Amino acid sequence: MTCPPVHPYLVEALEKRFTLHKLDSVPDKAQFLSSHRDSIRAVVGNAAAGADAELIDQLPKLEIVSSYSVGLDKIDLAKCKEKGIRVTNTPDVLTDDVADLALGLMLAVLRRLCESDRYVRSGLWKKGVGFNLFLLQFSGKTVGIIGLGRIGMAIAQRAEAFSCPISYFSRSQKPGINYKYHPSVVDLAANCDILVVACALTPETRHIINREVIDALGPKGVLINIGRGPHVDEAELVSALVEGRLGGAGLDVFQDEPNVPEELFKLENVVLLPHVGSGTVETRQAMADLVVGNLEAHFLNKPLLTPVV
């Protein structure tokens, strides 16, 4: 059973091998779940929906949750562990895409790319109407990364090629890493030009970007979020941007997707993306292959490809 709508390639691959039910297209979910409670053995989720405690309770025959994402915040991992339900995700295959996009957001915000494109398309360049050309240089800016996992490291590697000094915050300092460690997010924010959220969403990291951090980042600082919407106190972020207390933001994720605070729509120092971090043909296919591969391995009693639990 799939919870949210998923990519046609994945749907097709699943339908070839399994009896597939799409929960999102079912009119009466409660009725559906109760009539199918004894037959559903696997759930495929993604960043939007997975398997919370409620759903797990309604599916006593559930054996495996295979997520079409690397993030696990929509899955009740503790409950899965308790019930012996396996959980898999899609690490590594999307690392490059998300890191590429993080850099794309940094460049687009600092160099005002979207604004420039809008300016040209509006016909104003032709009319000789001046354009505020004093944009910010990207090369050499200090990049502060929250979370130095696969994605954080990939972002650091790319930013280094632009001569950006790298600093980071992590639950603990990583041995053998040359980047500057900061013991708190506020400290990191106060000492970098561009702050990137690249950690997992857990109860501890919810609202890791709060008013204090935003103030420390300041009117010349830029926030990039390619993690999860709830990493950021969105109301605080919006007012900081609108009031000019934060220099700019590049956001791929939001508190309540697909809803984006409309106050941001008229700001030129933000770039707003509809959660496209792993959104390339190449990567979604690789993710889908992993989802299917994990499910097949499970039902053939073989070792799972990318187990989490």
Place this chain on the structure above:
Amino acid sequence: MAVTGTNQSPPALSATAHDGDDSLPVVLIHRFPTFTGSLFPSLPTHFRLLDLLTTDASNLQSASAILCVGPPPPVTPEFLDRFPSLKIVVCSSVGVDHVDLPECRQRGIVVTNAGSAFAEDVADYAVALLIDVLRRVSAADRYVRAGSWPVKGDYPLGSKVSGKRVGILGLGRIGSAIATRLAAFGCQIRYSSRKEKPSLPFPFYKTALDLAANSDVLIACCALTDETFHVINGEVMTVLGKQGVIINVGRGSLVDEKELVEFLLRGDLGGAGLDVFEDEPHVPKELFALDNVVLSPHSAVVTPESIGTLQDVVIGNLKAFFAGQPLISPVID
């Protein structure tokens, strides 16, 4: 830079308004009348700046140095005839296609450009454009701002940047800086250039066509000369293919713009990121409706940091010239 229209006598450049200190070496400023941007603030400390458009004709006879701010009108033989004592033309851009280089060489006039003042900024911009085109950053941002996400659902998938074969046309300072950056994204770099550079680890192709045949993306960052005019033509675009992407941060005429538009409209090219055009500020309107195209108003270099560096290069070249010392960034053609 603000462009203001005028049909009276050209507005004065503030740095030249008071004719400057008599004891300092004279530098003539060459500009379009409509250019009224603020000049490099440190220049008047070192030189007596005279505005070509307003200064006494007598000053033109003895002047040995001209500084182009711009983009300026072309430096032609007729223009050069007005300055019998001219020995150096200092340009504030990297591109010197507006200067008749063979004519200058013949007259013993040396030309300098912006050197590496802009290399990083242009390279950053080329990478920014590439990521934007492949991952649809500007198009997706428009989608969100139009309120389409809740209504139309997820945005269509883009194309992966990492791992793409990137063909760089022109491996000078800018091309090399682009190569360094994109190599960190796992892109496979290859290039074409006037001369092969064996010290660099990238495959070399003799022609743009060969390069296109072995690339997913072409980045144009070479000088505009007679040889490179329309170097990216219909044949190159065909060979690059339907998924191919062209990024131009060089000069508009490196690309056959008419062909480019037609290829894009037919879907015979995957996308384009353009900072320069054949007839700026005119941009083919047909491009405005395309989501696989990113357009920008020749703004790859304008950051406060690179303007500061540029000022250093300009002053450095002028000081070296007047002191009889080696120049920082002479153009060797």
